[in-house]
Amino acid sequence: VQLVQSGGGLVQPGGSLRLSCAASGFTFSSYAMGWARQVPGKEREGVSCISWSGFSTKYADSVKGRFTISRDNAKNTVYLKMNSLKSEDTAVYYCAARRRLCSDYPNEYDYWDRGTQVTVSS
Numbered sequence: 001v002q003l004v005q006s007g008g009g010l011v012q013p014g015g016s017l018r019l020s021c022a023a024s025g026f027t028f029s030s031y032a033m034g035w036a037r038q039v040p041g042k043e044r045e046g047v048s049c050i051s052w053s054g055f056s057t058k059y060a061d062s063v064k065g066r067f068t069i070s071r072d073n074a075k076n077t078v079y080l081k082m083n084s085l086k087s088e089d090t091a092v093y094y095c096a097a098r099r100r101l102c103s104d105y106p107n108e109y110d111y112w113d114r115g116t117q118v119t120v121s122s
Contacts, residue, residue: 001025001111003095008116011085015120019080021095021113032102033071033078034109037091037118044094048080049102058102063089085120093118 007019019035034049048069049058057069066085071078078095093116096109103109 001097003097003111003113005093005095005113005116008093008118010119010121012122013085013087013120015085016081016083017085017118018082019093019095019116019118021078021080023076023078023097026097026111028076028097029073031097031099031110033069034096034098034102034106035069035078035080035093036096036106036109037089037093038115039091044106045091046104046106047093049098049104050078051102052100056102058104082118085118087120089118090120091118092116 002024005021011017035047036044038044047060050069054071066083068081095113097111098109
Protein backbone atom coordinates (compact mmCIF):
# COMPACT_ATOMS: atom_id res chain seq x y z
CA VAL A 1 0.00 0.00 0.00
CA GLN A 2 1.29 3.40 -0.91
CA LEU A 3 -0.12 6.92 -0.67
CA VAL A 4 2.03 9.59 -2.29
CA GLN A 5 1.13 13.19 -1.74
CA SER A 6 2.17 16.26 -3.69
CA GLY A 7 1.33 19.95 -3.84
CA GLY A 8 2.25 21.33 -0.43
CA GLY A 9 4.46 24.33 0.17
CA LEU A 10 4.47 28.00 1.11
CA VAL A 11 1.60 30.29 0.18
CA GLN A 12 0.55 33.78 1.18
CA PRO A 13 -2.62 34.41 3.19
CA GLY A 14 -5.60 34.46 0.87
CA GLY A 15 -3.85 32.23 -1.62
CA SER A 16 -4.65 28.75 -2.88
CA LEU A 17 -3.02 25.34 -3.05
CA ARG A 18 -4.12 21.98 -4.36
CA LEU A 19 -2.94 18.81 -2.68
CA SER A 20 -2.97 15.52 -4.58
CA CYS A 21 -2.64 12.04 -3.16
CA ALA A 22 -2.01 9.09 -5.47
CA ALA A 23 -2.87 5.65 -4.13
CA SER A 24 -1.67 2.19 -5.02
CA GLY A 25 -1.72 -1.29 -3.56
CA PHE A 26 -5.39 -1.44 -2.63
CA THR A 27 -8.76 -1.13 -4.33
CA PHE A 28 -9.02 2.64 -4.29
CA SER A 29 -12.65 2.74 -5.41
CA SER A 30 -13.68 0.71 -2.34
CA TYR A 31 -12.22 3.17 0.13
CA ALA A 32 -13.33 6.48 1.52
CA MET A 33 -10.49 8.99 1.37
CA GLY A 34 -9.76 11.67 3.92
CA TRP A 35 -7.48 14.56 4.64
CA ALA A 36 -6.22 15.46 8.09
CA ARG A 37 -3.72 17.95 9.44
CA GLN A 38 -1.52 18.30 12.47
CA VAL A 39 0.46 21.06 14.12
CA PRO A 40 3.17 20.46 16.71
CA GLY A 41 1.79 19.78 20.15
CA LYS A 42 -1.76 19.13 18.94
CA GLU A 43 -3.70 16.06 17.93
CA ARG A 44 -4.26 15.24 14.30
CA GLU A 45 -7.44 16.95 13.09
CA GLY A 46 -9.78 15.57 10.43
CA VAL A 47 -10.21 18.14 7.65
CA SER A 48 -12.34 16.47 5.01
CA CYS A 49 -13.50 13.13 3.70
CA ILE A 50 -15.04 11.83 0.49
CA SER A 51 -16.98 8.62 0.06
CA TRP A 52 -15.78 5.82 -2.19
CA SER A 53 -18.19 6.94 -4.91
CA GLY A 54 -17.42 10.63 -4.56
CA PHE A 55 -21.07 11.46 -4.00
CA SER A 56 -20.71 12.30 -0.31
CA THR A 57 -18.27 14.76 1.24
CA LYS A 58 -17.66 16.08 4.74
CA TYR A 59 -15.69 19.05 6.01
CA ALA A 60 -14.49 20.36 9.32
CA ASP A 61 -16.24 23.60 10.29
CA SER A 62 -12.91 25.43 10.13
CA VAL A 63 -12.54 24.78 6.38
CA LYS A 64 -16.13 24.72 5.11
CA GLY A 65 -16.60 26.99 2.14
CA ARG A 66 -12.85 27.26 1.53
CA PHE A 67 -11.65 23.69 0.91
CA THR A 68 -12.99 21.24 -1.66
CA ILE A 69 -12.26 17.53 -1.71
CA SER A 70 -12.61 15.47 -4.88
CA ARG A 71 -11.43 12.17 -6.29
CA ASP A 72 -10.74 10.49 -9.60
CA ASN A 73 -11.18 6.74 -9.27
CA ALA A 74 -9.77 6.18 -12.75
CA LYS A 75 -6.50 7.77 -11.60
CA ASN A 76 -6.59 6.44 -8.00
CA THR A 77 -6.12 9.99 -6.80
CA VAL A 78 -7.79 12.24 -4.25
CA TYR A 79 -7.45 16.01 -4.21
CA LEU A 80 -7.88 18.81 -1.71
CA LYS A 81 -8.28 22.29 -3.19
CA MET A 82 -7.62 24.90 -0.54
CA ASN A 83 -8.72 28.49 -1.18
CA SER A 84 -8.65 31.63 0.96
CA LEU A 85 -5.88 30.14 3.06
CA LYS A 86 -5.25 31.53 6.52
CA SER A 87 -2.23 31.38 8.79
CA GLU A 88 -4.12 28.97 11.03
CA ASP A 89 -4.24 26.48 8.14
CA THR A 90 -0.49 26.02 8.53
CA ALA A 91 0.12 22.35 9.36
CA VAL A 92 1.39 19.05 8.08
CA TYR A 93 -1.36 17.65 5.87
CA TYR A 94 -1.98 13.93 5.52
CA CYS A 95 -4.14 11.89 3.22
CA ALA A 96 -5.68 8.66 4.45
CA ALA A 97 -7.80 5.76 3.31
CA ARG A 98 -10.57 3.97 5.16
CA ARG A 99 -12.42 0.97 3.85
CA ARG A 100 -15.95 1.86 2.75
CA LEU A 101 -17.05 4.76 4.95
CA CYS A 102 -15.78 8.15 6.03
CA SER A 103 -14.97 8.78 9.67
CA ASP A 104 -14.55 11.97 11.67
CA TYR A 105 -11.79 10.30 13.67
CA PRO A 106 -8.30 10.10 12.16
CA ASN A 107 -7.44 6.99 14.20
CA GLU A 108 -10.12 5.04 12.33
CA TYR A 109 -8.31 5.24 9.00
CA ASP A 110 -6.40 2.24 7.66
CA TYR A 111 -3.62 3.78 5.58
CA TRP A 112 -1.72 7.06 5.76
CA ASP A 113 0.82 8.92 3.71
CA ARG A 114 3.90 10.57 5.21
CA GLY A 115 2.42 14.06 5.19
CA THR A 116 3.41 17.29 3.56
CA GLN A 117 3.97 20.73 5.03
CA VAL A 118 1.62 23.56 4.14
CA THR A 119 2.74 26.96 5.40
CA VAL A 120 0.56 30.04 5.05
CA SER A 121 2.64 33.12 5.67
CA SER A 122 3.46 36.48 4.15
